[in-house]
Amino acid sequence: LTSERYGVQRLPFSHLSDGDFAFFESLLPGRVVTDPDELRTFNVDWLQSMRGCSKMLLRPQTAAEVSEVLRYCNQRNLAVTPQGGNTGLVGGSVPVFDEIILSTALMNQVISFDKVSGILVCQAGCILESLNQYLAELDFIMPLDLGAKGSCHIGGNVATNAGGLRLLRYGSLRGTVLGLEVVLADGSLLNCLASLRKDNTGYDLKQLFIGSEGTLGVITAVSILCPRKPKSVNLAFLGCQSFSQVLGTFTACKGMLGEILSACEFMDDLCMTLVESHLTLSRPVTGSPFYILIETSGSNSAHDEEKLNHFLEHVMASGLVTDGTVATEDKKIKALWSLRERITEALTHDGCVYKYDLSLPVERLYDLVTDTRARLGAAAKRVVGYGHLGDGNLHLNVTAESDSRSLRDAIEPFVYEWTARHHGSISAEHGLGFRKKQHIEYSKPRGAVLLMQQLKAMLDTKGILNPYKTLPAAP
Ligand code: FAD
Ligand code: MLT
Ligand code: ZN
DSSP states (O other): OOSEETTEEOOOOOOOOHHHHHHHHHHSTTOEEOOHHHHHHHHBOTTSOOBOOOSOEEOOOSHHHHHHHHHHHHHHTOOEEEESSSOOSSSOSSOSSSOEEEEOTTOOOEEEEETTTTEEEEETTOBHHHHHHHHHTTTBOOSOOOTTTTTOBHHHHHHHTOOOSSHHHHOOHHHHEEEEEEEOTTSOEEEEOOOOSOOOSSOOTHHHHTTOTTSSOEEEEEEEEOOBOOSEEEEEEEEESSHHHHHHHHHHHHHHHGGGEEEEEEEEHHHHHHHHHHHOOOOSSOSOSEEEEEEEEESOHHHHHHHHHHHHHHHHHTTSOSEEEEEOSHHHHHHHHHHHHTHHHHHHTSSEEEEEEEEOOGGGTTHHHHHHHHHHGGGSSEEEEEEEGGGTEEEEEEEESSOOHHHHHHHTTHHHHHHHHTTOBSBSSSOOTTTTGGGGGGTSOHHHHHHHHHHHHHHOTTOOBSTTSSSOOOO
16 A cells, blocks of 8 residues: 555554454444455546545444444544445545445435425435435425436435535525434434424534535434425426527526526537437437526426416527427436436546536636636647536536646646636535545635634544545644
8 A cells, every 4th residue: 555645645544454354344244345346346436537445345224333333443543434326526435545435325214204394314325316216106306316316325415515406496405404313433423313494403513514525424314305296397408509698598597487497507519419429319409509408397287388488489589599399298308308417427438537516607607618618729628518507507527538737737726716716616516525625725715724624623533534535634
């Protein structure tokens, strides 16, 4: 094991001993993975850009087991990386060195669901799509949706404060998560698993763990408020000739669709070229430099369709939109959503991907793509822009035939400086993980970072939880 990886020095954590293997095997019989072949996929992140060298993966089933694991690791000074579905995009979910991987995969039970309040309580390892399927039978949905739904865990979603495709309608997890059960680094169990809409008794501790990326505690269960399943869903796929027409369409849909608007996403023409060439999907509308997906969800299909038609007539007549199609049946809706949701996957087939996830004032969102494209010229294979238009969240991605220091130097810190100059955030929804932790000061004042480091030191005195992630090393 080398003492340095990715420019980071291994901290003086203990190395696993035979006694440790014996302890974990007796605590979690048959649920300790040490086979190097089996460990490989858990050591590598979804983007295949980071590779750890953990020698052990643990699969607890209960919060009590997680508590025993962490109590032991804390005493022994063993570092731990919590892992859900391993779909994170910032290198937070895999070890950097030999940290033990603590997987929530077997913590996949629904604990309760209340049909009156819509409050779901479940273990952290439930897969987002499975929860959505479970709820659909009861006429409810999860308040979040993302392209990684088939693999990501609700605990991972909360740990990253994932945004996704429905945030525009149902808000962030900071509002929909009502309670959490968390195991702290020393093994103590924090039960804040309330199922109350309102609770002003002291500080809202659960907020500390939402978006903490496994650095402050291991989330073992989640209480979350789920909306009713909409009776009527429509999806419009529209082509625009310029980004200012995209903005005009966005403004119009907010005004004209109002309370039934449930998603507003955009992607540029190059994104569509990528999904067509690498995934053989086909777009229903061609010939536009920009496309928008507008989804409505409501309770009355006649009312929703009338509103949507009104809106479409307006944007077509005013020239904001030049072409488009509308889907109302499930199969076609899914096919249209694939064009947007699978851009991430298509990018990985295009070469080496440099991935950025920025919050920006919506009027300037695409200027960063244009400026980056002009700056990189032929050094990049493609520079594409897509994202959650309704949330002011741009996904800027650059592809190249291979990883190159000079290309990365041309992109960074340019992208971060550009974002800071426009008072944006260098991580809108993916988190900082390992890849972006050094750049936190583009979006947070030094005093805020210092306070975060103090909180980390207080909750995890030995620093065993997901070391090397989220925060730069304390001074
Ligand atoms: P992991 O990747 O396993 O872990 C992510 C981080 O959370 C790590 O730091 C890990 O240590 C920590 N963690 C995981 N579980 C726990 C736990 N129980 N307790 C404490 N810490 C934990 N993100 C968005 O925000 N919006 C999107 O639209 C979106 N779309 C995506 C589409 C694709 C195709 C892919 C591959 C990713 C996408 N992502 C998106 C990123 C990713 O899916 C999310 O960050 C997701 O929430 C991660 O969940 P996970 O279970 O895979 O977590
Ligand atoms: C998305 O919105 O598709 C995700 O955040 C993933 C990505 O940025 O590629
Ligand atoms: Zn996204």
